[in-house]
Amino acid sequence: MNGRAWTYADLSAIAALEAECFSDPWNLRMLAESFLSGHFFGSLLEEDGAVIAYGGMSVVEGEAEVQLIATAEMYRRCGRGGMILQDLTEEAKRRGAKRIFLEVRVSNAPAMMLYLKHGFRGLYARSRYYSDGEDALVMVKELN
Numbered sequence: 001m002n003g004r005a006w007t008y009a010d011l012s013a014i015a016a017l018e019a020e021c022f023s024d025p026w027n028l029r030m031l032a033e034s035f036l037s038g039h040f041f042g043s044l045l046e047e048d049g050a051v052i053a054y055g056g057m058s059v060v061e062g063e064a065e066v067q068l069i070a071t072a073e074m075y076r077r078c079g080r081g082g083m084i085l086q087d088l089t090e091e092a093k094r095r096g097a098k099r100i101f102l103e104v105r106v107s108n109a110p111a112m113m114l115y116l117k118h119g120f121r122g123l124y125a126r127s128r129y130y131s132d133g134e135d136a137l138v139m140v141k142e143l144n
């Protein structure tokens with residue numbers, strides 16, 4: 001693992017970065033509910049004690065789903081998103097997942113490129129999936 005696993009004490013810093021990175025961010029309560037659900041795993045990277053990249057997923061009955069992933073704007077395009085995705089993938093395998101799913105806004109080319117680079121492929125679109133009416137692309141990666 002390159003990053004370190006989330007602890008409860010990280011949640012407010014993650015919520016703050018989430019609010020910087022998304023128009024429809026998860027708030028602290030949503031993060032806490034997922035974190036405490038019993039099937040959640042999160043990885044994060046720090047720089048000078050501050051959270052600069054994070055990702056989280058749930059693993060239920062052999063299927064993992066990436067729920068969150070972001071890198072602070074000034075640290076992007078240096079491999080950190082890829083490191084987080086790698087951490088999530090390795091943990092999903094450790095927990096016995098057969099495949100890992102995620103959803104991405106159809107306009108989010110940087111994220112789609114990240115996922116394609118890391119072995120995900122597009123499965124199908126979900127029409128008007130997001131609250132602003134944008135479609136989602138569902139992507140999957142098979143885990144050996």
Ligand SMILES: CC(C)(COP(=O)(O)OP(=O)(O)OC[C@H]1O[C@@H](n2cnc3c(N)ncnc32)[C@H](O)[C@@H]1OP(=O)(O)O)[C@@H](O)C(=O)NCCC(=O)NCCS
Pocket residue numbers: 021022053069070071072075076077078079080081082083103104105108109110111113114115117
């Ligand atoms: C998507 C995101 C997490 C990528 O994080 P990152 O730390 O920049 O990712 P990496 O540096 O590991 O990038 C890996 C690859 O992703 C692709 N990629 C990342 N940013 C890109 C961009 N702006 N344009 C095109 N491709 C991009 C490239 O293939 C890149 O590999 P390369 O640099 O060797 O060409 C980051 O842009 C982000 O936080 N965006 C806002 C939040 C978000 O949209 N999260 C995803 C929700 S589904």
